Amino acid sequence: MVNKYSKITLAHGSGGKLTHELINQIFLPHFKNDVLSQLHDSAILQLNGETLAFTTDSYVVKPLFFPGGDIGKLAISGTVNDLSVVGAKPLCLSVGFIIEEGFDISMLERIVTSMKDTASIAGINIVTGDTKVVDSGSADGLFINTCGIGTIAYKTSLSISNIEPGDKIIINGTIGDHGLAVISERESLDFNPPIESDCAPLNEMIQKLINSGANIKFMRDPTRGGLATTLNEIVNMEKYGILVDEKNIPIKDDVRALCEILGYDPLYIANEGKVVIVASSSDTYKILDILRKDSFGKDAEIIGAIVNEPKGKVYLKTVIGGTRVLDMLVGDQLPRIC
Numbered sequence: 525m526v527n528k529y530s531k532i533t534l535a536h537g538s539g540g541k542l543t544h545e546l547i548n549q550i551f552l553p554h555f556k557n558d559v560l561s562q563l564h565d566s567a568i569l570q571l572n573g574e575t576l577a578f579t580t581d582s583y584v585v586k587p588l589f590f591p592g593g594d595i596g597k598l599a600i601s602g603t604v605n606d607l608s609v610v611g612a613k614p615l616c617l618s619v620g621f622i623i624e625e626g627f628d629i630s631m632l633e634r635i636v637t638s639m640k641d642t643a644s645i646a647g648i649n650i651v652t653g654d655t656k657v658v659d660s661g662s663a664d665g666l667f668i669n670t671c672g673i674g675t676i677a678y679k680t681s682l683s684i685s686n687i688e689p690g691d692k693i694i695i696n697g698t699i700g701d702h703g704l705a706v707i708s709e710r711e712s713l714d715f716n717p718p719i720e721s722d723c724a725p726l727n728e729m730i731q732k733l734i735n736s737g738a739n740i741k742f743m744r745d746p747t748r749g750g751l752a753t754t755l756n757e758i759v760n761m762e763k764y765g766i767l768v769d770e771k772n773i774p775i776k777d778d779v780r781a782l783c784e785i786l787g788y789d790p791l792y793i794a795n796e797g798k799v800v801i802v803a804s805s806s807d808t809y810k811i812l813d814i815l816r817k818d819s820f821g822k823d824a825e826i827i828g829a830i831v832n833e834p835k836g837k838v839y840l841k842t843v844i845g846g847t848r849v850l851d852m853l854v855g856d857q858l859p860r861i862c
């Protein structure tokens with residue numbers, strides 16, 4: 525039994541504390557193997573002298589269309605990004621559709637067109653797929669699963685274990701955009717202009733970083749659970765802590781305002797076009813320079829550093845000068861966001 529829960533709750537899919545409990549208490553003990561235990565965004569596989577990355581993700585976003593994207597764009601970008609953050613060059617994707625009886629074929633074609641457009645931006649092909657149709661009422665319109673394979677040529681493997689005190693933490697732009705774009709559409713909150721999702725394939729931008737030879741220690745896309753949860757995953761081994769400076773975290777004014785109205789903390793809101801980079805302090809400005817020249821990284825900032833103490837904790841230096849602990853997401857403030 526997962527803690528006090530005997531049934532799955534929406535929060536088990538939040539990417540936060542309960543998702544981690546589910547993985548550690550149910551999935552890992554049964555599936556246990558050396559590759560899975562790494563818990564990277566993609567599995568890292570050795571095959572005939574080549575290093576491959578392999579990943580899968582399912583998409584259940586509600587609604588299917590939102591400002592800045594749709595379930596199709598999300599399904600390509602998310603899997604491309606999970607390959608990219610482990611240092612892989614994405615090669616190809618599979619797509620599985622679970623479609624509800626009665627679903628509008630013209631809507632399906634809009635989604636498929638969006639997938640094709642996103643795949644061409646990422647420079648990859650969809651090479652295999654599957655279609656299942658379920659009874660009306662059993663899939664909320666459409667669910668999509670994608671898997672991806674990529675090759676890794678990075679000289680040293682990216683891993684949390686490479687991180688050491690003094691390293692800097694960089695993000696490629698504003699946080700919270702995706703979650704708030706979806707919730708605004710779901711709740712019919714009319715903003716003019718609307719808050720747009722940041723949903724995008726980041727592989728080309730990340731490849732530029734890797735090709736620059738910058739000393740990158742680790743990368744992760746702060747999707748479900750938001751930036752705060754990703755930072756907590758980084759300190760999980762309790763060898764060091766993180767100190768982030770709130771004033772350096774990029775947040776759009778309309779996102780900040782809507783978060784205040786709705787009572788959300790942008791640090792816990794999902795992003796779909798962001799990457800958190802931990803790198804040697806000597807290469808921080810080189811990385812920032814490359815990011816800021818890319819359209820997906822123009823608002824990049826150094827947001828914090830790896831510190832010796834306190835180990836295993838993420839501290840936020842607030843704009844008013846105080847300090848508070850940032851925990852991993854508990855519960856789920858925004859379900860069905862990706």
Ligand code: MG
Binds near residue numbers: 606747
């Ligand atoms: Mg990821």
